Amino acid sequence: MSDLKNDVLSIIADKGRVERDRLALDARLADLEIASLDVIEIVFAIEERFGIEIPFNANDARKEFDTVGDVVRAVESVVAKPAA
């Protein structure tokens, strides 16, 4: 597992108050009882940790971030882009 993915999963586990081994990439955030306010805090913590901006509007939360993998991929795609 990449360091990046590892860090993202740690943040989700911490802020979402979910055991780390339940965080399969296809696990749905709603099924893990990660509430919308938790998602916002997770995004904030990831941005602070990596110094990045993740485009995310809570009005589209369920469309954009349905699963754990959605969050990981969003971070990976932002990190992969060269800094503007």
Place this chain on the structure above:
Amino acid sequence: MGLRRVVVTGLGVISPIGAGVADFSDSLFAGRCGIGPLSLVSTEKLSVRIAGEVRGFDPAAHFDARRLGLLDRASQFALVAARQAVEASGLGFDGPLGLRTATILGTGVGGITTLDEGFHRLYGEGAQRLHPFTIPRLMVSAPTAQVSMEFGLTGPSFTASSACASAAHAIGLAFQMVRGGLVDAAVTGGTEASLTFGALKGWEAMRIVSPDGCRPFCETRNGMVLGEGAAVLVLEPLDSAKARGARILGEVAGFGMSADAKDITAPDAEGAARAMRAALADAGLAADAVDYVNAHGTGTTANDVTEARAIHAVFGDHARRLMVSSTKSMVGHALGAAGALEAAATLLALERQVVPPTAGVERPDPACALDVVPRDAREARVEAALSNSFAFGGLNAALAFRRV
């Protein structure tokens, strides 16, 4: 003393769609949107780039330099709106009425411009001291205190603060005081001026602000847009208003409150429905006697669908005939002032017999299944109306108004 009927005989407005009732009303019924690019602060480090700003407001045109030094923008708005309202009412408070008049305003955060600028100097620029008027400018009670001083109103006075329901709670309490005979008049409403860099960063972090516009109850809605402004109402008993031949805008017929007691941000249909039902019961109004609901209608996914569910629960079959619009589509969300600006819009709808539209709606969301009066104002019979305010933290208030 039994319960007295309470009417509105004065109204004042400072808003993104007009200063003064005439301009506000023109924009409201023309469906003119006051939301545009942010100009009060630099947007270089902000993702929030639009807001409903009060444009062209010149404080020096309203206050001398000495007075202005004591006034945050929130108090400036409150005072200017209160002057309009008191003048329109024709009431004078120099005599015994001043002793029997309440001043109750709502605000969400009070003088946050003062706080933001002062703390920037302190933390950002390393200043050693703050201006001595920092505290009297920033306290949430300042707008109320300033209005009471302006007119010599020496009755019960305080600020109600319940985030986005602040002004509705303020108006509701003022109504109860006049109705119950505790006072003989009230100057009430709400004010907010929180489009500061620090506050906007806070909203940005919540990820619920739309990047492109406020489209309540629209399928394409993608969040709220912040606003600012103030509205002030003068309340008095129906009998005394009639006796002095005052112009009556409408009756405050009832007030309902509730708390969700569930979540600090997510809305709850049950809590919202309880507030609406309480307002109807207080007013002695049957649900099907209501023609119009001025919705809380923020334009977030969560609020609008939840509020629609609550309206269907309260009004049953009548919900499909009822007109429901959100004037936030034009004004933005003025937070602690929203309930007062929306009470003003509701009263004007009763007076003019025209329902203000939900501007900017592209496709009404079928999930809400309401007549949201999209885009254009509508002439209609409006005998009774509700104005909803549902705040973060689940603090709900609904005001019922009736045509006199």
